[in-house]
Amino acid sequence: MLRRRFGGLLLAAFVLFSVPGCGFEPGLGEEQVLPLSADLIVIGDGVGGLTASLEAVRQGAAVLLFVEEPLAEGRFWEEGALHPKEAEAAGAGTLQEALAACGRGRGKGWHYELLSQNAAGALAWLSRETGLQMLPGEGFRYLPDNLFSVHPHRCLRETAVQEGVRLIAGVELKELLFGAGGEAAGVSFCDPAGQLNEAYAPAVILADGGFLGNPAKMAELAPEVTAASWREESRGGGLELARAAGLDLVDESLFSYALARETEAGWAPVEPPPETLLIIDGQIVPCSSYRESDLVELLRGTPPGSGYLLLPGDRVEEAPDWIRYSGIVSFLEDVQLDLPELRRRFRNPETVFWGCPVKPAAAYCLGGIAVEEAGRVLRDGKAVGGLYALGETAGGLNGEAVMPGAALTEALVWGRLLGAAAVDRLSDH
Ligand SMILES: Cc1cc2nc3c(=O)[nH]c(=O)nc-3n(C[C@H](O)[C@H](O)[C@H](O)COP(=O)(O)OP(=O)(O)OC[C@H]3O[C@@H](n4cnc5c(N)ncnc54)[C@H](O)[C@@H]3O)c2cc1C
Structure with a gap:
């Protein structure tokens, strides 16, 4: 030595x-x-x-x-x-x-x-x-x-x-x-x-x-x-x-990417509950039908800032730490989207939603x-x-x-x- x-x-x-x-x-x-x-x-x-x-x-x-x-x-x-x-x-x-x-x-x-x-x-x-x-x-x-x-x-x-x-x-x-x-x-x-x-x-x-x-x-x-x-x-x-x-x-x-959501402290990893919808580029994608890697690929193909997670509250056991919306209209107004399909799907103005911006973040070199x-x-x-x-x-x-x-x-x-x-x-x- x-x-x-x-x-x-x-x-x-x-x-x-x-x-x-x-x-x-x-x-x-x-x-x-x-x-x-x-x-x-x-x-x-x-x-x-x-x-x-x-x-x-x-x-x-x-x-x-x-x-x-x-x-x-x-x-x-x-x-x-x-x-x-x-x-x-x-x-x-x-x-x-x-x-x-x-x-x-x-x-x-x-x-x-x-x-x-x-x-x-x-x-x-x-x-x-x-x-x-x-x-x-x-x-x-x-x-x-x-x-x-x-x-x-x-x-x-x-x-x-x-x-x-x-x-x-x-x-x-x-x-x-x-x-x-x-x-x-x-x-x-x-x-x-x-x-x-x-x-x-x-x-x-x-x-x-x-x-x-x-x-x-x-x-x-x-x-x-x-x-x-x-x-x-x-x-x-x-x-x-x-x-x-x-x-x-x-x-x-x-890099390998992960789904990330915006928090007060910056972007953090997120695992959307199965009932969550990914709203992206005018499409409504049920998260349960895709693997995380597929959702990440979808997001990577769209302009930054255009993806949202949306969780309808009617069957949610544990509310996520996302923004709470009363009715689909308040979500759509907040994210400045006009999606008639979402309004048709969720007609009840009493339905509560949780939503957050989502993006693919490089999580592994x-x-x-x-x-x-x-x-x-x-x-x-x-x-x-x-x-x-x-x-x-x-x-x-x-x-x-x-x-x-x-x-x-x-x-x-x-x-x-x-x-x-x-x-x-x-x-x-
Ligand atoms: C919040 C979070 C949760 C995760 N959860 C999982 C999980 O559940 N399962 C999974 O498989 N992966 C997970 N990962 C990924 C995983 O932690 C990393 O990929 C893995 O730890 C990489 O291991 P590493 O030994 O290469 O580096 P690291 O774990 O990053 O360790 C490197 C260490 O080197 C130190 N260091 C850096 N520079 C210097 C220097 N100049 N001198 C001395 N020391 C230095 C750092 O302080 C750090 O302690 C997670 C990552 C994060 C951030």
Whole structure:
């Protein structure tokens, strides 16, 4: 392993004390803590980065995990994860086929195979680690049952710290470092005082997410696309490091879309109840007759701002958090539409409606850093030793769309695989 000692006592104190749960461990002197070197460096503490860190630390590796504060507090698991068991047994085909169909033939067969083979085991692992209970949903989806009492991200991060993963927070990553043979050697970064420093390891995993929360990058690479405003934590720093290092990038302006509705806090994901109608371009489309991906495609083909969800209130058990209208006329006046068909359908002036503007929002970066079957990044088509990318930082794996639930499943499965791969690499050093 590459080792280098710095005299940066102040830096180490800042870095190690800046994260709750971290600090000089009892019995360790400054001399042992100060060199920022490890067996594995992980950039990003999403599910993928945390899983990889835990896998590696449990196999005896010294792990440095670069994180951003505060920890993302979103209810990330509401769309659930994928699990082949029940759906395949019920004759729904295989998860692998379903993933390939979703990606319209552009995804990687080996990626789908890996997810299919490991999704069930990875979910069981997550349940053991965090107490998150998943129950079978529609098709291949498993949905969380107890998100109200469990925060999986926080739980994984606390476990990682308890088990010896060292967190580095509050720094700005500058550059990927490479050894003489072109293999991964670490990263350089700036501390808040602006001082440039380096951290060394023979394996580096880039797991800092896509760039949907980076308006400048979105405007540069995908000016036509509206990003989901609920993705502010994903700014694409790993991708920038990769670009500067001349690594191969793929499909950077390709996204998977989700239905989003306007709220006071910006655009948020929406799952319309089955009775909902999509009002679009003068048409009235019953949501229950279409998959979400079809509704998204319909919306993508029309001018922005022209789609509305409309839920007639007569059979609604739980009112959504949308605008409430008394009678269809008040809805039509509000959205400035004249649709005689809607007026004919809902003649009763007493009928209550709920409505909201809806649009397709880019919710997942399908492009990113090109990787091969073992998760190693590519430079000029060749694998770079010890340098890996996973989750939304990696690109080209899912083809033209990612299935709901596939993103976190992917982060889990690849996280476990790459954490172990990084440890295997240690035997070569
Ligand atoms: C509200 C919401 C709900 C979702 N629900 C689901 C769901 O139920 N099922 C599903 O499959 N998918 C869901 N997704 C999508 C899924 O969460 C992401 O696709 C997935 O988390 C991507 O994983 P990742 O590890 O690539 O990146 P992320 O989960 O985005 O993790 C990246 C991490 O890196 C950190 N980071 C960023 N830059 C740096 C840096 N420079 N240095 C250090 N750290 C950095 C970020 O703070 C973040 O914690 C949801 C997304 C959102 C926003």
